[in-house]
Amino acid sequence: MRRYLHLFIVNLMLALLQTSFFAEFVGGGFNPNLVLAFAFGLLFVEKDSLSLISAFMGGLILDFLGFSPVGLSSLLFVLCLELVIFIRQHVFRGWILNFLSVYLTAIVFGLFSAFPKIILVDGEFVGGIFTLVASFIFYLLLDKSAMLKKI
Amino acid sequence: MKIIVISISIFIFGIAGLLNPVRDGFQFFLNPMQYGLSRFARDIKGAVSFFTSLKSIRDDYVKLLEENYDLKSKLLEYSDLKEENRILRDQLKISSEDSFEQRLLLAHVLGNPSDTTNTTYLLDKGTREGIKPGNSVVLGRHLVGVVKEAGAFRSVLELVISPNLILSVKDLQTGTEGLVLGQYGTAIGFSKILPSEQVNEKDTIVTTAKGGKSVPGLIVGEVTFVEQPAAGVLRKAVVNSYLDLANLERVFVILE
Numbered sequence: 373m374r375r376y377l378h379l380f381i382v383n384l385m386l387a388l389l390q391t392s393f394f395a396e397f398v399g400g401g402f403n404p405n406l407v408l409a410f411a412f413g414l415l416f417v418e419k420d421s422l423s424l425i426s427a428f429m430g431g432l433i434l435d436f437l438g439f440s441p442v443g444l445s446s447l448l449f450v451l452c453l454e455l456v457i458f459i460r461q462h463v464f465r466g467w468i469l470n471f472l473s474v475y476l477t478a479i480v481f482g483l484f485s486a487f488p489k490i491i492l493v494d495g496e497f498v499g500g501i502f503t504l505v506a507s508f509i510f511y512l513l514l515d516k517s518a519m520l521k522k523i
Numbered sequence: 524m525k526i527i528v529i530s531i532s533i534f535i536f537g538i539a540g541l542l543n544p545v546r547d548g549f550q551f552f553l554n555p556m557q558y559g560l561s562r563f564a565r566d567i568k569g570a571v572s573f574f575t576s577l578k579s580i581r582d583d584y585v586k587l588l589e590e591n592y593d594l595k596s597k598l599l600e601y602s603d604l605k606e607e608n609r610i611l612r613d614q615l616k617i618s619s620e621d622s623f624e625q626r627l628l629l630a631h632v633l634g635n636p637s638d639t640t641n642t643t644y645l646l647d648k649g650t651r652e653g654i655k656p657g658n659s660v661v662l663g664r665h666l667v668g669v670v671k672e673a674g675a676f677r678s679v680l681e682l683v684i685s686p687n688l689i690l691s692v693k694d695l696q697t698g699t700e701g702l703v704l705g706q707y708g709t710a711i712g713f714s715k716i717l718p719s720e721q722v723n724e725k726d727t728i729v730t731t732a733k734g735g736k737s738v739p740g741l742i743v744g745e746v747t748f749v750e751q752p753a754a755g756v757l758r759k760a761v762v763n764s765y766l767d768l769a770n771l772e773r774v775f776v777i778l779e
Contacts, residue, residue: 388553388556388557388560388562390636391634392556392557392558392559392560392634392636392637393560393561393562393563393564394564395564395634395635395636396560396561396564396565396568396634397564397567397568397632399641399769401639403636414742416562417546424526425526428526428529431530432533433622435537435546436545436546436549436550437553437557438635438636438637438645438678439637439645439672439674439677440637441537441538441544442536442537442542442543442545442546443530443533443534443535443536443537443538444531444534444535444537445532446530446534447527447530447532447533447534450526450527450530451527451530454526454527456705483640483703485637485638485639491639491640493639493640495639498637499539513715519765522589
């Protein structure tokens with residue numbers, strides 16, 4: 373239970389930073405998706421089930437902070453992560469898949485961010501790169517520090 | 524697999540609106556924190572842009588001083604007109620045009636991370652404070668936009684630069700009427716101008732009561748470009764808001 377509480381707190385902080393600080397500082401489609409990056413960071417350190425729960429919680433928090441239908445972000449995150457886990461287990465694995473999956477998931481999420489309208493702005497392509505960098509930073513943090521043990 | 528089923532179930536509940544009370548509670552508690560973080564980011568951005576544009580700030584300052592002298596002389600003229608207007612109003616027993624100012628509600632701008640087109644903002648006030656979709660949002664007498672959606676503790680503001688917002692307007696100097704709608708997410712298009720009608724650069728565009736989408740008499744912006752007339756074709760002009768819509772912090776909602 374404590375592990376879920378820690379995950380919730382981390383995701384809440386990331387969602388707040390993403391939707392207020394970075395949304396204002398970077399703006400538009402350039403905004404990195406920190407919640408998604410953190411979930412992928414967990415996936416990169418082989419914590420598959422934890423990354424799914426993190427994506428689910430983080431997505432839900434993002435929906436509660438905005439006006440899109442509640443559950444949309446968590447469903448998108450979870451579906452994308454499940455797909456990546458499946459590919460890793462049955463098709464191939466490696467950093468190319470990791471990078472591609474983060475980038476494409478960020479773009480897919482950007483596409484549905486104005487649901488029911490489906491819009492893709494140019495900035496999303498750069499935002500995807502920022503998300504990719506953030507996921508790699510989270511991977512390094514989780515891999516090298518005691519952060520993961522706490523979670 | 525279990526988590527997918529749970530996610531789908533929550534999504535269905537979300538679409539049906541069953542989780543809206545939870546969202547309202549969540550937003551109520553996190554509104555101040557989000558506003559604080561947005562403001563902090565805005566301050567950092569402001570400080571950076573100040574130091575990187577010191578030269579243009581100096582040029583602007585000199586220009587503003589010149590404009591200030593000019594405006595001071597116009598102010599004298601205006602105060603005479605105002606007094607004349609007041610006497611006429613008293614004589615004709617007309618109520619004040621500024622009555623909407625008594626129905627203003629201050630709201631903080633929270634940004635809108637889910638809108639990548641930068642044409643909507645979240646406000647930290649909602650239906651609990653009396654906001655309804657369709658309410659006009661202003662800064663002084665300048666129109667910022669119209670409330671698009673309203674939750675209990677938050678609402679979505681659609682800016683005048685949004686291509687989804689069409690307003691009925693007129694040219695204050697020439698009286699030419701037309702429609703405005705946002706373009707490119709930065710400027711506003713003034714369309715349906717008859718070839719015989721006049722719209723000039725630097726004219727001020729204000730809202731009219733037609734269409735009922737906004738309170739009439741609010742300033743939309745200044746004409747910055749007018750399309751060259753072609754025979755028998757409706758013309759267009761580009762209007763720019765006087766406001767810095769990208770850096771709004773506080774706005775006022777005109778309640779019904």
